[in-house]
Amino acid sequence: MNAQEYLYVPLDQMEPEAALAMARTLAPAVGGFKVGMDLFYQGGPKVAQEVVALGRPVFLDLKLHDIPQTVARGVRAVRSLGVSYLTVHAAGGEAMLRAAQEEAGDALRLLAVTLLTSIDGPVAQAIGWQEAPQEIVLRLARIAQGAGLKGYITSGEEAARLRALAPDAAIGVPGVRRAQDASGDQRRVVTPAAARRAGADLIIVGRPITQAADPVAAAWAIVEEIAEGEAS
Numbered sequence: 201m202n203a204q205e206y207l208y209v210p211l212d213q214m215e216p217e218a219a220l221a222m223a224r225t226l227a228p229a230v231g232g233f234k235v236g237m238d239l240f241y242q243g244g245p246k247v248a249q250e251v252v253a254l255g256r257p258v259f260l261d262l263k264l265h266d267i268p269q270t271v272a273r274g275v276r277a278v279r280s281l282g283v284s285y286l287t288v289h290a291a292g293g294e295a296m297l298r299a300a301q302e303e304a305g306d307a308l309r310l311l312a313v314t315l316l317t318s319i320d321g322p323v324a325q326a327i328g329w330q331e332a333p334q335e336i337v338l339r340l341a342r343i344a345q346g347a348g349l350k351g352y353i354t355s356g357e358e359a360a361r362l363r364a365l366a367p368d369a370a371i372g373v374p375g376v377r378r379a380q381d382a383s384g385d386q387r388r389v390v391t392p393a394a395a396r397r398a399g400a401d402l403i404i405v406g407r408p409i410t411q412a413a414d415p416v417a418a419a420w421a422i423v424e425e426i427a428e429g430e431a432s
Contacts, residue, residue: 208405210406211223232284234258263288265292272303287312290341317375351370363398373400393429
């Protein structure tokens with residue numbers, strides 16, 4: 201893969217028409233797009249299909265988390281949209297994850313969300329987790345691995361350990377920021393180069409690109425930093 205193929209841009213915090221216009225603009229400069237729940241809830245399945253039609257892989261970020269039968273039905277519905285990836289919460293447990301994987305088959309790569317990048321140690325403890333974030337991520341990843349999933353969402357801080365755990369998995373890293381970018385609501389952030397060095401396959405960069413004065417130029421700048429991580 202070349203450096204461009206690792207870059208995924210979230211089409212979040214936009215109305216559907218604005219999101220599609222942004223996707224059309226960025227398609228030549230990125231590897232794929234993330235359609236999050238806010239865009240999906242506004243535009244429905246049609247908006248995901250329209251992004252797929254642009255010819256780039258699409259990562260549908262719905263973070264499914266419910267009883268096994270309900271999640272399985274959700275995966276079955278998503279499978280017809282043509283997206284490449286779908287997120288499910290690893291905290292849903294092995295039975296839920298296994299049901300999801302059985303529905304996904306080979307047509308759809310499931311990515312198990314381990315610990316949100318907005319959650320750091322103190323927040324995790326307030327929720328009730330006693331371990332450090334890195335240990336929480338590994339525990340949840342092992343549950344997903346046992347259920348047959350071959351993909352994870354994690355922060356860049358844990359990506360290298362997940363790569364060692366699952367050499368053939370797809371690893372997505374959100375909360376990626378250049379050194380000069382504001383972190384926003386992300387707590388566990390890394391640079392594009394660091395994410396690639398850690399083994400990330402989907403390097404997810406949103407606001408530093410979509411809110412830039414020149415989104416295409418900003419995307420290419422991120423691609424250059426990813427290439428630095430490839431070379432080092």
